[in-house]
Amino acid sequence: MGTQFLIDSNQSKKRRITYDENNGEDIISYLPECITCRILSLLPTKDALRTCVLSKDWEHKWTGIYNIDIDDDIRFVLKKTRKTSFINFVDRIFFLSRNSTLKRFRLRCRLEYKAHRMISWISAALMRNVEDLEIVYNDDDVVLPGRLFNCTSLTTMKLKWPCFFRVSAQNLFSSLKSLYLDRTKFLGECVPSTSKLVFDFPALETLELQNCKWLKVNLVEINAPVLSMFKAAAVQSNQRPLLPKFNMLKRLEVFTKCNSGALLELLHAMPFLESIVLKMWYWDDYDYDEVESLPCCIVSHLKEVRFSLFSKRLPDYRMAQFLWTNALRLKKIVGLHRETSEERQRKKMFGQVREESEEKEIENFWAKLKTVFKHKEHGIFVKR
Secondary structure, rough: OOOOEEEEEEOOOOEEEEOOOOOOOOOHHHOOHHHHHHHHHOOHHHHHHHHHOOOOOOHHHHOOEEEEEOOOOOOOOHEEEEHHHHHHHHHHHHOOOOOOOOOEEEOOOOOOHHHHHHHHHHHHHOOOOEEEEEEEEOOOEEEEOHHHHOOOOOOOOEEOOOOEEEOOOEEEOOOOOOEEEOOOOOOOOOOOOOOOEEEEEEOOEEEEEEEEEEEEOOEEEEEEEOOOOEEEEEEEOOOOOOOOOOOOOOOOEEEEEEHHHHHHHHOOOOOOOOOOEOOOOEEEEEEEEEEOOOOOHHOOOOOOEEEEEOOOOOHHHHHHHHHHOOOOOOOEHHHHHHHHHHHHHHHHHHOOOOOOHHHHHHHHHHHHHHHEEEEEOEEEEEEE
16 A cells, blocks of 8 residues: 655645555645645755756756755866856756745855956845854955845855955945854945944844954944854954944854953943843963053943853962952853852862962952852842
8 A cells, every 4th residue: 555645735725645655656746736846945055956857847846946045166167167167057056946035045166267357156046034143265356246235135154255345424224133254354445534344233133253453444343232142353444453343232142262362352342231241261371450441341331241151260260350340330140150169179188278368369369259249049148
């Protein structure tokens, strides 16, 4: 007896398809077109296109895909013909595609293509209201099209590409929720030297800037009211190290090892920060008495500090004390724990014994903390 499948295409019309294991009946050809397009869209684009040789009925089914995922190293093996074949392949996909919208366009290129070719492919995706755009490319001679700034459909953008953003003084990405830029160069030719460069991201939740450069730009401001995660590395400018201002950021999470001075510099860029989560396993031995200017957020806005990984080393205590003694509006500290007798015994076994002066400094820390904060439970302290 064969296996039966019930296909429900529109809730009101149902039909039963039977796959006879002996006869090998073709079930997939009976699927509604919307399901077929969904299946093909989940495949790499090269595999979706290959289905055109299955039968006459399948010749044009691939043209309904709404995801385009292409890599110039997968389909084309011979170096002599790979570039030309790949160009024709991508052009054919956009020319024959009958879907007016794209959910995702991913393009990974190892060979070098002319700038106008890359721009034409990106523009074709933008014209189809692409939602998720990802480009991996190494050529640095491309200026991104201006229509990228006006694309209201774009929710995710990932560029691992040393391309140029020629930006104006005001830049709006109305729908973008996730932005990852690696080696991108922002060129502020149209920004007056006395003005700042402003980016408005009303929906942005995740921002990651890796090895980006800000050229002919003096000050950057990023307005992202719902931003929940920010990462930055090796931010450079033509004049001085430059970090965008996050005037709307309320909460920051910091992960792994971090230089205390770099963290304080980062906090200067977040003047209205109210909550910090420090998922740190190691703090450097920083001299907080040498801090010349306190970040505005610590003095005026910080309300809560959470230590997710408090290792109970002396630098950890010093960092904690620096925060709670200078944060005038701080109401809550979470994650501070004293060493247990078992932990002290274990350290003695491994020869990790603190000097008397260090032990005294830690005892003073707890004594001062208790005069300002009340210990509730599980490492939670609230202001008295």
